[in-house]
Amino acid sequence: MSSKSQPLKxxxxxxxxxxxxxxxxxQTQKEATRSRVxxxxxxxxxxxxxxxxxxxxxxxxAGVSVGSVFTTFASKYEILSQVMEDRLEGLxxxxxxxxxxxxxxxxxxxxxxxxxxxxxxxxHKRLFLAYIAAAFDWTLPPxxxxxxxxxxLQGIIADCLSKGVEQGDVGSGFDAQEVIDLLMAAYIWSYxxxxxxxxxxxxxxxxxxxxxxxxxxxxxxxxxGGPPTDYPSI
Amino acid sequence: xxxxxxxxxxxxxxxxxxxxxxRRLFSEAGYEGATIRDIAAAxxxxxxxxxxxFADKSDLFRxxxxxxxxxxxxxxxxxxxxxxxxEDALLKLFIAGYxxxxxxxxxxxxxxxxxxxxxxxxxxxxxxxxQALNDLVAAILKEGVKKGEIADADLDVRARMLFETYLxxxxxxxxxxxxxxxxEARSRDQIRILLAGARRA
Numbered sequence: 001m002s003s004k005s006q007p008l009k010x011x012x013x014x015x016x017x018x019x020x021x022x023x024x025x026x027q028t029q030k031e032a033t034r035s036r037v038x039x040x041x042x043x044x045x046x047x048x049x050x051x052x053x054x055x056x057x058x059x060x061x062a063g064v065s066v067g068s069v070f071t072t073f074a075s076k077y078e079i080l081s082q083v084m085e086d087r088l089e090g091l092x093x094x095x096x097x098x099x100x101x102x103x104x105x106x107x108x109x110x111x112x113x114x115x116x117x118x119x120x121x122x123x124h125k126r127l128f129l130a131y132i133a134a135a136f137d138w139t140l141p142p143x144x145x146x147x148x149x150x151x152x153l154q155g156i157i158a159d160c161l162s163k164g165v166e167q168g169d170v171g172s173g174f175d176a177q178e179v180i181d182l183l184m185a186a187y188i189w190s191y192x193x194x195x196x197x198x199x200x201x202x203x204x205x206x207x208x209x210x211x212x213x214x215x216x217x218x219x220x221x222x223x224x225g226g227p228p229t230d231y232p233s234i
Numbered sequence: 235x236x237x238x239x240x241x242x243x244x245x246x247x248x249x250x251x252x253x254x255x256x257r258r259l260f261s262e263a264g265y266e267g268a269t270i271r272d273i274a275a276a277x278x279x280x281x282x283x284x285x286x287x288f289a290d291k292s293d294l295f296r297x298x299x300x301x302x303x304x305x306x307x308x309x310x311x312x313x314x315x316x317x318x319x320x321e322d323a324l325l326k327l328f329i330a331g332y333x334x335x336x337x338x339x340x341x342x343x344x345x346x347x348x349x350x351x352x353x354x355x356x357x358x359x360x361x362x363x364x365q366a367l368n369d370l371v372a373a374i375l376k377e378g379v380k381k382g383e384i385a386d387a388d389l390d391v392r393a394r395m396l397f398e399t400y401l402x403x404x405x406x407x408x409x410x411x412x413x414x415x416x417x418e419a420r421s422r423d424q425i426r427i428l429l430a431g432a433r434r435a
Contacts, residue, residue: 178424185401211395214395
């Protein structure tokens with residue numbers, strides 16, 4: 001349609017009609033770039049590590065320009081962050097399905113939960129460790145949070161502990177965050193075994209099981225003789 | 235004993251200057267951000283002089299870490315010796331650590347970053363100096379067994395978990411500027427939980 005022969009109003013209307021389509025195409029293009037970059041980054045981080053991978057390599061591997069990487073992601077760390085979140089989505093979907101059906105003592109429920117976690121992540125140990133290492137990168141803005149602040153996982157653990165309080169095998173006076181952090185420290189140690197000593201998921205799980213057992217021993221409600229009084233929480 | 239030669243003294247001074255500059259730059263720029271060039275410049279040396287004394291950046295960093303871990307070990311040891319019982323000794327050990335790094339959290343952060351790297355991490359964590367810190371925790375537990383405060387139950391795992399827990403509090407200290415009081419309260423709870431299964435009575 002030639003704009004010369006059209007009245008101005010109609011021409012403007014015609015242009016407006018085209019605009020959403022163009023915007024839609026740009027959007028799809030952006031999404032396509034985004035998934036290609038993330039796919040490429042995931043492979044490279046997993047094989048070469050985070051430090052050993054450059055934006056240029058990611059761009060090349062993804063078949064896009066460095067410029068288009070930067071229109072989609074602010075930094076290499078952001079790419080890693082997004083890749084991790086993406087992966088973890090699948091894990092949490094699985095946990096969400098399984099956890100409501102878990103029965104038994106808190107120690108067993110926690111063990112099952114972490115076993116699922118390890119089995120899921122076992123194939124991408126380097127990626128996971130790269131994520132943790134990058135979280136301590138000095139050049140990152142203060143708003144970047146280290147691993148262990150992962151809200152979904154912490155929420156799942158917190159629910160597990162609450163259920164334990166209801167069931168009566170976890171005392172009610174504990175600071176949930178402290179317990180969560182103990183479990184996260186145990187989890188990270190197990191992960192390091194995997195990454196540095198090539199431990200498999202079975203080994204990681206057994207090391208984690210032992211630690212969960214010790215922690216849960218410490219969470220049992222204190223039984224006291226005598227009349228109930230207001231004991232300070234532990 | 236022969237007195238050190240002038241050359242040996244000069245070399246010592248060069249090393250000391252480079253280490254001091256490196257410590258400052260690692261604190262300011264982190265491990266990745268600090269370069270040999272910047273460190274040399276800050277020390278008032280050529281990069282050649284730096285490389286005559288240190289193999290590379292990781293060598294420099296390791297040297298600083300080893301020095302610190304040795305000093306930390308001493309501080310933790312004397313603090314723990316003042317503990318009233320096994321849990322108190324461990325608590326004092328934790329606090330000695332946090333106090334030590336309180337004025338140099340950026341360096342602690344750099345250390346963590348290196349500790350996590352697949353290239354340098356394993357060496358740092360399994361170094362004799364790092365092992366010594368872990369052994370110190372184990373020794374405190376053994377002492378607790380001797381005094382009848384705890385049973386000899388899973389002490390190796392508990393020692394390891396205690397040390398990992400000590401380390402795990404650093405991110406909060408670094409990112410949320412926790413006070414020593416807050417760290418102490420948290421550490422006390424964590425130590426209690428980790429020893430609960432072994433506590434006698």
